[in-house]
Amino acid sequence: MNNLNDPPGWNIQPDQRGDGGGNKWNYALLVPMLGLAAFRWIWTRESQREIGEAKERHDEALKSAAANLEMKYKDALGESRRAAALLEVELEKERHRVQGYRQALVSQSQQLLEERGRLRREREGLEAERRQLARAGAAGVQYRAALEREREWQGRAALLLEELEAALVERQDAYCSVLLPRDRRLEVEKNLLVKAATDPIAAELQLEAGLRDIFRHDRHCADWLNTDKRRNGRLMWLYLKYWELQVQLQKFKKVEDSLLGSQSNLE
16 A cells, blocks of 8 residues: 555555565554554544534524524614604604694794784874874864954954944834935945945955845834834844854854865875
8 A cells, every 4th residue: 555645765665576575564564554544534534523513513603693693683673663663753743743833833923914914003093093183183273273363253243243233223214214314214325335345344244235135125114103223124134144144154164264274284
């Protein structure tokens, strides 16, 4: 048997001399070589068995590690899914909360706009009321001033009507009297017409037309035993009452015109 792992000098060579001495040497070396081969075979088998056992242990450890890793992966995956579900729930809650905040902000903004509009309208109303009160205060002062001025005019008009009344009573007495001459009546009528034509207040009241109407149509006289001059005449008393009312009307009309003119100037 040759040992291929040894150099050529260690190999068992065949008997080259042919005398049989080499066979003894060969058989003497055969036993250790067989023992070595048996040891090597046993060692190789044990090594393979140990390798197989180590491989089995490694496979089992690998399977156990894989199973453990798979279990941990499943646990981690389940935990991740639970965490994701919780996060989704929290996110939905936050979304609803944000939506609620947004709606509240929109509602509050709408309320603020409505409140601002209401305050603006109230401010405009107060400003208009203030202007109205200011105008009313100024108008009150102007009204009193205008009324005072027109009271002076009314006083002069009242004096004029008193003079007219006295003159008309005298004229009607001259018309009804059989003792007084006709020229006396004509003189009184002439003076009254001149007064009506030249006096500004008489012109405003348009007394001339009424006087001429009285002179033409008022022929009423009391009975011949009457001693009260004021019982004579009818139309003249109606005109005198009408002129008094006309004075009152003209006074308030003048006050109104004065106030309207003042407001136009203010605007």
